[in-house]
Amino acid sequence: MRYFTRKIVFFLATLWAAITLNFIIPRLQPGDPAEVMVQKLAGKDAQLNPAAVEAMRAMLGAPEGSLFEQYIAYLKALSQGDFGISYTYYPYPVTEVIGQALPWTLVLVGVTQILAFVIGVTLGAYAAWRRNTRFDSIVTLGSTFLGTLPSFWIALLLLFVFGYTTGWFPTGGGYSSTSPGLNVAFLGDAAYHSLLPALSLLISAPIGWILGMRNTMIMNLGEDYIRLAKAKGLPDRVVALRYAARNALLPSVTGFAIALGGVLGGSILVEKIYDYPGMGRLMDEAIGNRDFPLLQALLLFIIVGVLLANLIADLLYGVLDPRVRRAES
Template sequence: MWKTIAKRVILMIPQIFIFSILVFLFAKLMPGDPFTGLITPNMDAQTMETIRQQASLNDPWYIQYTNWIGNALQGDFGQSYTYSVPVSTLIGQRIGNTIWLSVVSVLITYLLAIPLGMYAGRHNDSLGDKVISFYHYAGFAVPTFIFALLLIWLFGYTLHIFPTRGVVTTGIASGNLAYIWDRFYHLLLPALAYALLATTSIVQYLRAGIIDAKQEDYVRTARSKGIPENKVYSKHIFRNSILPIASFSGYDITGLIGGSIFIESIFSFPGMGQLFISSVGARDYSVVTALILLFGVAALLGALVSDIIMSIVDPRIRIE
């Protein structure tokens, strides 16, 4: 298994290389450049051209790419034109927030989805199953930003249960339990907003898998042997029904590294998604290219993690 994983990692190298070229070229095709917003009536064209020349923006694209990817391999993604700090420093300040938001979101998602999917599949066509199905269709129909705003209105402004923005309360000293709890408290509402919508597809996959699996011959055989019904579902049906979810669970885990753009923007959560949106608006190409490259690498890792999880859930499946 470890040998196969090593081969997959080696195959990811040319994929990342090709992806980095596409990212760089698409960034160059964006209108304007990082200095477009600096142009004022008092700035002459010669001064602006000098600034662009000093930033090597007039060099051929392949020379710019070679310099960029060479520095990126050393952890240097250049300087942010907007924040005037190294891009790696800027990402380092945000990625921790997004990782914690991702971890809490995934935990809540699966803690909600698996019991709901198990119940709906086991008691299909019951009143509870119809309620869960209604929740499933409503989750697909409601846009993320509207749902997040509803949660802010309900839990933030009406019930005053959760804070509605930021990552920590201003004035709390770091390094103690109160600070840790306050950060976790700020995570709950955006994580809940993401998880409640993300559960819908998982519930539906699990429900359909259980309905199909409980009609199989091996389930009838287990029941004929007198195995308790709860054990039939937990040991036989659930393990086979979970395979479709396991096939894309790696994408759920690593895909959240990019953060939810809508969730982080609405909750003013200083993570990777919010940084990406602000960088696109400011034409901060060095930050945009670095973030897209990071998101792409995370997607490739997600495919590898999904295969590993599949092989753990079902030993019959091996990574090809």
């Protein structure tokens, strides 16, 4: 019980620190959102009118007062679920803007992360069990090579080949002229548009799981309990799955939970390349437009998602591995 209580208290303290940093960091960014919007309306080379800037600042509801007063107002609004109005998508609330982008990212990045984890741990476990064979060499060297390729470069290459050259897939967007809705036509169109972004993420995403699972399982294969299981005459399949792979999978639980928590942030570069209407593209727009309310809400979503996923992983780790609870007590 002490182990679980300590983890929950640590989660709450970290959450408060994250919320505070989430308030401070966007305000350290140079530039005034009101000036940015007025400059866009007036033209790139036009001289800014101070009265127009003040009017824009009042229209956007920019925070006033000292930094401490803004912090107290921020906490009060946060407790009420009020993230303010988006500067980029004025006059829509931040919650509505995020609500439209969140499902796209959850489907795209969430599905690819789950597939990457399953594929990665499976290939890594089998490569470890068949270590020093041709399969192990192909998987290890292939993963090492693909790991050097950034995801945005893979996305640009796939877009050029399958989007512009062959024309097999659309070059951007989340859907075409189909009206959004829960119908077969729209879901099929959305899936068709998401194939290239998903493939861009899925090519490099399993690599960390493959190498991590392989290395951990090889270490476990040298343990005494593996030799004992073999000495008892257990089949190789049972030794590999129930003994070696099961224990090697435990360190990957925390990493997988954090990866799922980070899904809320999307993939900024890949979503921008494909003009995919997800959280990553939304964050890129918020940074470029100095949209503090939207940027703060997006960062908070990501932080809370990662912290919750980490908490769940710690609690689950304590359930799966009793040694953790005994060590804590």
